[in-house]
Amino acid sequence: MDPAVFKPWEMELLGWLIYVGMVLGLLAAFLFMAWWLGEKRQARDKDMPYECGIVPTGSARFAFPAVFYLVAVFFLVFDIEGVFIFTWAVAAKDLGFLGWLRMSLFIFVLLLSLFYIWSKGGLTWGRRSPGNPAD
Amino acid sequence: MTNLALGGMDAVINWARSYSLWPLFFGLSCCFVEEATAFTSRYDLSRFGAEVFRGSPRQADLLIVSGTIFKKIAPVVLRLYNQMPEPKWVISMGSCCNSGGMYDVYSVVQGLDQILPVDVYIPGCPPRPEAVLEGLVLLQEKIKLERPTRRILHLAGGSQGGRRDHLRLGVDKDRDPRGPGYQQVPVRGSSVSPPGFEDSRARNMWTPPAPTVEFTPVDRSLIGQLHQRFGDEVRVQAASNDHLTVHADSAQVPEVMRFLKEQSEPRHQRLEDLTAIDESARRAAQDRAGYSLVYQAMSFDNASRVRVKALVDARRPQAPSLTDLWPSANWYERETYDLFGIEFEGHPDLRRILLPHDWEGHPLRKGYEGRATRMPPYTQTDALNRQPLDGGALVDSRGGELMVLNVGPHHYSTHGLLRVVVALDGETIEDIALDIGFHHRGVEKMGERQSWHQFIPYTDRVDYLSGAGNNLAYLCAVEALAGIEVPPRAQFIRVMLTELYRISNHLVYYGTFVQDLGAMSPIFYQFREREMIMDIAELITGGRLHPSWFRLGGVAMDLPDGWREAVKRFVEVFEERLEEYEKLVRQNPIFRKRTEGVGVLGLNQAIEWGVSGPSLRACGLEWDLRKKMPYAGYDKFYFEVPTATGGDCFARYLVRVAEMRQSLEIVKQAMEGMPQGRYLSDDYRYHLPEKKDTLQDIESLIHHFINATRGPRIPQGEFYHAVETPRGEQGYYVVSDGGNAAYRLRIRAPGFANMQVLPGICRGLTLPDLVAVLGSWDFILPDIDR
Numbered sequence: 001m002d003p004a005v006f007k008p009w010e011m012e013l014l015g016w017l018i019y020v021g022m023v024l025g026l027l028a029a030f031l032f033m034a035w036w037l038g039e040k041r042q043a044r045d046k047d048m049p050y051e052c053g054i055v056p057t058g059s060a061r062f063a064f065p066a067v068f069y070l071v072a073v074f075f076l077v078f079d080i081e082g083v084f085i086f087t088w089a090v091a092a093k094d095l096g097f098l099g100w101l102r103m104s105l106f107i108f109v110l111l112l113s114l115f116y117i118w119s120k121g122g123l124t125w126g127r128r129s130p131g132n133p134a135d
Numbered sequence: 136m137t138n139l140a141l142g143g144m145d146a147v148i149n150w151a152r153s154y155s156l157w158p159l160f161f162g163l164s165c166c167f168v169e170e171a172t173a174f175t176s177r178y179d180l181s182r183f184g185a186e187v188f189r190g191s192p193r194q195a196d197l198l199i200v201s202g203t204i205f206k207k208i209a210p211v212v213l214r215l216y217n218q219m220p221e222p223k224w225v226i227s228m229g230s231c232c233n234s235g236g237m238y239d240v241y242s243v244v245q246g247l248d249q250i251l252p253v254d255v256y257i258p259g260c261p262p263r264p265e266a267v268l269e270g271l272v273l274l275q276e277k278i279k280l281e282r283p284t285r286r287i288l289h290l291a292g293g294s295q296g297g298r299r300d301h302l303r304l305g306v307d308k309d310r311d312p313r314g315p316g317y318q319q320v321p322v323r324g325s326s327v328s329p330p331g332f333e334d335s336r337a338r339n340m341w342t343p344p345a346p347t348v349e350f351t352p353v354d355r356s357l358i359g360q361l362h363q364r365f366g367d368e369v370r371v372q373a374a375s376n377d378h379l380t381v382h383a384d385s386a387q388v389p390e391v392m393r394f395l396k397e398q399s400e401p402r403h404q405r406l407e408d409l410t411a412i413d414e415s416a417r418r419a420a421q422d423r424a425g426y427s428l429v430y431q432a433m434s435f436d437n438a439s440r441v442r443v444k445a446l447v448d449a450r451r452p453q454a455p456s457l458t459d460l461w462p463s464a465n466w467y468e469r470e471t472y473d474l475f476g477i478e479f480e481g482h483p484d485l486r487r488i489l490l491p492h493d494w495e496g497h498p499l500r501k502g503y504e505g506r507a508t509r510m511p512p513y514t515q516t517d518a519l520n521r522q523p524l525d526g527g528a529l530v531d532s533r534g535g536e537l538m539v540l541n542v543g544p545h546h547y548s549t550h551g552l553l554r555v556v557v558a559l560d561g562e563t564i565e566d567i568a569l570d571i572g573f574h575h576r577g578v579e580k581m582g583e584r585q586s587w588h589q590f591i592p593y594t595d596r597v598d599y600l601s602g603a604g605n606n607l608a609y610l611c612a613v614e615a616l617a618g619i620e621v622p623p624r625a626q627f628i629r630v631m632l633t634e635l636y637r638i639s640n641h642l643v644y645y646g647t648f649v650q651d652l653g654a655m656s657p658i659f660y661q662f663r664e665r666e667m668i669m670d671i672a673e674l675i676t677g678g679r680l681h682p683s684w685f686r687l688g689g690v691a692m693d694l695p696d697g698w699r700e701a702v703k704r705f706v707e708v709f710e711e712r713l714e715e716y717e718k719l720v721r722q723n724p725i726f727r728k729r730t731e732g733v734g735v736l737g738l739n740q741a742i743e744w745g746v747s748g749p750s751l752r753a754c755g756l757e758w759d760l761r762k763k764m765p766y767a768g769y770d771k772f773y774f775e776v777p778t779a780t781g782g783d784c785f786a787r788y789l790v791r792v793a794e795m796r797q798s799l800e801i802v803k804q805a806m807e808g809m810p811q812g813r814y815l816s817d818d819y820r821y822h823l824p825e826k827k828d829t830l831q832d833i834e835s836l837i838h839h840f841i842n843a844t845r846g847p848r849i850p851q852g853e854f855y856h857a858v859e860t861p862r863g864e865q866g867y868y869v870v871s872d873g874g875n876a877a878y879r880l881r882i883r884a885p886g887f888a889n890m891q892v893l894p895g896i897c898r899g900l901t902l903p904d905l906v907a908v909l910g911s912w913d914f915i916l917p918d919i920d921r
Contacts, residue, residue, distance in 0.1 A: 037287050039296075043217055045214050048214075050218055051541045052546045052554070053212070053544060057539040064561075
């Protein structure tokens with residue numbers, strides 16, 4: 001291999017590798033100590049989820065309502081927004097007015113979709129008290 | 136060399152462990168309030184490394200079990216202990232937890248150490264917050280003697296994490312509440328144990344007959360209406376001690392009650408109480424006939440009550456259900472079924488309510504053994520085998536489509552041992568059921584064997600946040616039955632203390648409610664004023680939570696020197712402090728958002744379900760027994776009855792805050808207008824006479840001797856008296872057949888009636904809303920489960 005390829009990097013790569021090694025070593029040490037030092041006692045109650053002292057009903061693997069997924073997906077979509085905005089913000093001066101305009105358009109489109117989701121009731125969580133039919 | 140190294144490591148590890156104790160609370164009853172107080176700023180628990188209680192066993196290394204352990208909750212305690220990581224320690228707090236304490240009754244476990252190993256016992260009933268701190272210091276000392284290093288390094292030997300074994304009955308543990316060494320001596324009080332009473336000399340004593348009431352014009356009109364409608368089928372009891380009583384055939388009762396509710400003038404809108412009496416152990420042989428069902432209805436129109444009694448056959452105890460007339464009859468009938476074994480035809484869901492689902496027998500029957508120490512012991516094996524009912528059996532999960540979640544019995548937001556089972560669709564509550572009875576202390580059974588005076592301390596513990604106010608409810612009923620006059624000074628002292636305890640109760644309510652909604656600071660501040668009240672109570676009565684200081688005919692002692700200054704100090708600062716707390720909370724947008732319009736209860740619904748107290752007044756009805764049916768001298772005080780509209784969590788909060796201001800006014804008036812004179816009635820037939828009198832004349836000495844030992848004989852009769860406690864209407868229905876203990880003692884607890892309506896208002900709300908509703912409701916479990 002041509003040593004010149006790594007020339008300006010040589011020392012830094014080595015340092016990085018040492019660093020990675022140390023991190024992995026430390027992690028392994030922590031995990032080993034946590035596994036070895038802790039008292040290991042197996043019991044039926046211990047493996048059971050805590051549910052206020054009562055034996056839980058059913059399993060935790062059942063169909064969750066879609067609202068949890070909707071909120072998760074919306075979060076991801078709008079989270080990506082941040083990735084673009086932060087990178088743009090770092091170079092905002094260099095990109096100039098045109099960059100700002102493009103970013104504004106991007107944010108505007110996202111805002112539009114946010115309002116659309118909002119108006120469709122995608123952000124509504126549960127129901128509020130329906131009041132009392134008796135009165 | 137090795138030993139030196141290991142010993143050094145031991146010292147380091149033990150130091151770290153003893154100054155970083157993470158306690159898991161298992162608060163069962165009164166002791167828990169003192170345990171919680173130890174965590175407030177005045178006592179500062181953080182010196183042990185813990186800033187807050189741990190909510191889950193996974194985070195804790197110390198389990199503090201405080202209060203009475205019931206046979207229904209024992210499996211839960213054991214499970215939480217088993218779910219804790221190693222190493223772990225256990226503190227047993229309070230005499231109830233250590234040995235059953237004063238509750239030697241069928242539903243109570245005689246000591247935590249029968250179920251799991253205990254490291255430190257804290258004695259007392261309840262122990263003071265300082266005792267909790269002392270217990271933690273003792274545990275630290277104990278931890279420092281452990282040798283954990285060898286165990287940690289998986290070498291042979293060493294020790295860590297407290298004891299491993301639990302005590303075994305008959306080997307190293309005795310069930311006798313008096314402690315070990317008493318096996319040959321009979322348990323105290325056998326002469327007054329039902330159903331015999333053979334040895335009691337109370338029957339040889341003479342008392343004047345109980346006073347009876349004259350019928351009012353309204354009563355006479357009601358009697359006329361009943362006769363017109365039912366003819367001879369309804370018999371009016373000629374003389375009654377408290378209010379109009381009619382007897383009917385049990386099959387006829389639903390008709391009579393419907394008439395009283397819907398057609399009679401005045402109409403009786405609320406089912407006040409429904410209970411039974413086992414008549415089989417009556418003193419007079421001709422009275423021993425099956426079970427009496429006792430129904431009480433209450434009229435809001437003219438503040439009056441009417442009682443309907445019906446006999447049911449002991450061989451086949453059955454009666455028709457009232458559930459389609461009053462929804463609130465549901466739990467009352469389940470309770471009567473649970474405790475007496477009377478079946479109600481037409482009840483939608485007749486099963487046990489207070490006792491575990493697999494319990495055998497009906498404990499309030501006279502033939503049922505009342506003492507736990509005479510029943511087979513409750514051991515660790517029982518705790519492993521007798522599990523609470525599966526949550527899926529209590530709610531409709533639509534065939535497993537919904538998530539069934541247990542909130543409680545061990546949970547922050549349930550304010551005690553309440554189990555709420557919810558079926559969730561996402562976060563929305565589709566179905567909800569309440570499981571109560573985890574705090575059933577069998578107090579009504581205790582009332583049948585403790586003498587009239589001995590029972591006073593038990594009333595304190597029925598609602599441990601209201602202290603002296605509880606004594607009042609019981610004493611009002613007994614005093615009225617025996618015709619005892621209370622002197623004005625005693626009345627004023629009683630009112631002053633009762634109102635101080637009302638403020639103290641509402642302060643805890645305020646703090647915990649706001650804490651449930653996520654704000655930590657208010658509760659720490661509010662315990663500051665609460666401790667001021669506790670200090671006053673201590674100065675006057677010598678006790679904190681449970682003063683047990685009121686007596687038949689007055690109070691135990693006169694006010695001590697310096698009481699006025701102490702009360703004055705409190706009165707001067709409290710109003711201002713309350714303003715401050717209000718500023719912290721009232722305008723907080725998060726608090727408003729989480730309480731306004733949440734958990735709405737309509738007025739009609741509240742009345743149908745028998746809701747009383749501040750929760751009823753938050754629906755807009757101005758109804759307060761202190762004003763409507765004055766007792767204990769409340770008519771001598773000026774105060775207003777705060778109400779709010781909306782019936783939501785915010786309205787309930789507003790009413791209670793306004794009530795604190797009114798109570799403060801009453802305390803002020805009592806302080807300023809405190810009359811001179813005796814603190815105890817001078818007719819010594821039923822009282823514990825003043826000590827100085829017993830040293831002067833032989834009559835007083837004899838009365839003191841008899842009333843302190845076998846107890847006074849209260850004349851035959853029955854009396855129902857309700858008072859306005861901080862939670863609502865707490866009624867005591869005392870039935871005497873002329874003995875030194877009650878023949879039947881029924882407690883109409885406000886919580887029991889108030890709770891039934893909760894599932895109805897929580898359906899459709901989200902889980903966080905449920906926490907808000909529970910927090911705003913101000914219930915306390917010993918009051919519900921008794």
